[in-house]
Amino acid sequence: MRPFLPFALALPFLVTAAAASTPSYDSSAPVAYMIDLSSGRVLYDRDSGRRMPPASLAKMMTVHVAFKLIKEGKLRLDQSFPMRTETWKKWHGQGSTMFIGNNESVTVENLLHGIVALSGNDACVVLAEGISGSEEAFTDLMNAEAKRLGLTNSHFGTSNGWPDEGRTYVTARDLAVLARATIEQTPDLYKQFYATTSFKWGRTMGGADIEQANRNPILGKVAGADGLKTGHTEEAGFGFTGSAIQNGRRLIMVVAGLSTYNGRIDESVRFMDWGFKAWKLRPMAKKGAVLGTGQVQGGWSRSVDLVAPRDLVATIPASAGGQVRGRIVYDGPIKAPIAQGQEVAKLVVDAGDGTTQSLPLVAGAAVSEAGFFGRLWTGFLSLFG
Numbered sequence: 001m002r003p004f005l006p007f008a009l010a011l012p013f014l015v016t017a018a019a020a021s022t023p024s025y026d027s028s029a030p031v032a033y034m035i036d037l038s039s040g041r042v043l044y045d046r047d048s049g050r051r052m053p054p055a056s057l058a059k060m061m062t063v064h065v066a067f068k069l070i071k072e073g074k075l076r077l078d079q080s081f082p083m084r085t086e087t088w089k090k091w092h093g094q095g096s097t098m099f100i101g102n103n104e105s106v107t108v109e110n111l112l113h114g115i116v117a118l119s120g121n122d123a124c125v126v127l128a129e130g131i132s133g134s135e136e137a138f139t140d141l142m143n144a145e146a147k148r149l150g151l152t153n154s155h156f157g158t159s160n161g162w163p164d165e166g167r168t169y170v171t172a173r174d175l176a177v178l179a180r181a182t183i184e185q186t187p188d189l190y191k192q193f194y195a196t197t198s199f200k201w202g203r204t205m206g207g208a209d210i211e212q213a214n215r216n217p218i219l220g221k222v223a224g225a226d227g228l229k230t231g232h233t234e235e236a237g238f239g240f241t242g243s244a245i246q247n248g249r250r251l252i253m254v255v256a257g258l259s260t261y262n263g264r265i266d267e268s269v270r271f272m273d274w275g276f277k278a279w280k281l282r283p284m285a286k287k288g289a290v291l292g293t294g295q296v297q298g299g300w301s302r303s304v305d306l307v308a309p310r311d312l313v314a315t316i317p318a319s320a321g322g323q324v325r326g327r328i329v330y331d332g333p334i335k336a337p338i339a340q341g342q343e344v345a346k347l348v349v350d351a352g353d354g355t356t357q358s359l360p361l362v363a364g365a366a367v368s369e370a371g372f373f374g375r376l377w378t379g380f381l382s383l384f385g
Contacts, residue, residue, distance in 0.1 A: 081130025
C-alpha cells in the first residue's frame with residue numbers, strides 16, 4: 001500500500017490526538033482475547049492463536065449452523081426431533097444435560113434453548129441427528145461452515161465438544177470470529193436465544209420441574225451482556241466466549257484455561273468491564289462521506305471517489321484527548337474495472353497511542369475498463385494534468 005492523500009490535509013480541522021498510552025491489562029486467563037466490533041480493533045491478545053480443546057464452546061458452532069439453516073428456510077423452530085434410545089443411553093446424565101427423556105420428541109426451539117442456556121450435551125446430539133441423520137454427518141456441516149467463515153485453526157469432531165482425543169480444537173481468535181458471525185448474520189435468533197437467563201425442562205423423580213440458570217457469567221453482571229457460551233472439561237479448564245453492547249458499541253471477549261468456576265466469573269466480568277472503561281470510540285466519518293479520490297489506471301475515468309461504506313469509528317484509549325489523525329492508502333493507481341462499493345483503499349488512523357487502525361474505503365462509482373482508444377484518450381488528458 002502506498003500513501004496517496006493525507007487524511008489530515010483532506011480534513012484540515014482534525015489534529016493529532018493527545019498522546020496516550022495503550023491501556024494495560026493483566027488477565028488471569030492463560031488465553032485471552034478481546035475485539036471491538038465497532039472499529040475492528042483488537043484490544044487485548046494473549047495467545048489467541050493457540051490450539052486448545054473447546055469443551056462446550058464447540059456448541060457455539062452447533063447453534064450457529066442451526067441458526068443458518070433456519071435463516072435459509074431449511075429448518076423450522078417448530079420441527080420436532082426424537083431422543084433415540086441409543087442416544088439416551090450414551091448421553092443421559094453425561095456432563096451438562098437438558099434431561100431429555102428416552103424417546104421424547106423435542107422441538108428445535110427447545111433444543112436450542114437447552115444448548116444455549118443449559119449447555120445440554122444430550123440436546124446437541126439430538127439436534128445434530130435430527131438435522132443430518134448422525135452426529136458425524138452434522139460435524140461435516142460444522143467444518144464446512146468453519147471453512148466458510150475462515151476459521152483457519154479449528155476443527156470439530158463432535159457437536160457438543162466432549163473430549164475426543166484432540167480431534168476437536170479451536171483458537172480464541174476463531175471463537176471470536178464465530179461469535180461475530182452469529183451476532184451479525186442471524187441477529188434476531190441470537191437475541192431470541194442467547195440472552196435467556198434460565199430454561200425449564202424435565203422433571204425430578206418427585207415430579208417437580210427442573211429449571212436451570214444460564215451459565216453465562218456476565219449476564220446480569222455487565223450492562224448490555226447478551227451472550228454467548230461457557231465451557232469446561234478437566235483438559236480445557238474453564239472458558240467463556242462473551243459479548244456485550246453499550247451505547248451501540250459491541251465487544252467480544254474470549255478467556256480460556258482458567259482453573260476455577262468462580263475464577264471464570266470474576267475474570268469475565270473484570271475483562272469486559274475493562275474493555276468498556278479503558279477504551280472509547282472516536283467517530284471518523286459518516287456513511288457515504290467522500291474522504292478523497294484515488295487515481296485509476298486503464299479506466300474511462302482517471303479518478304474515483306473514496307467513500308466511507310458505513311459510519312467509520314476508531315477505538316482509542318479513554319485517556320486520549322483531542323481528535324485523531326489519519327491518511328488514505330491504497331495500491332495504486334487502482335486498475336479498472338472497478339465496481340461501485342468495491343473496497344479499494346484504507347483509512348489508516350493514528351489512535352494516539354502509537355498504534356494504527358485500518359478502516360475500509362470503497363469506490364463511490366463504477367469505473368469501466370477503457371478500450372485501446374479510451375486509454376489513448378485518458379493518456380492524452382493526463383499530459384495536461
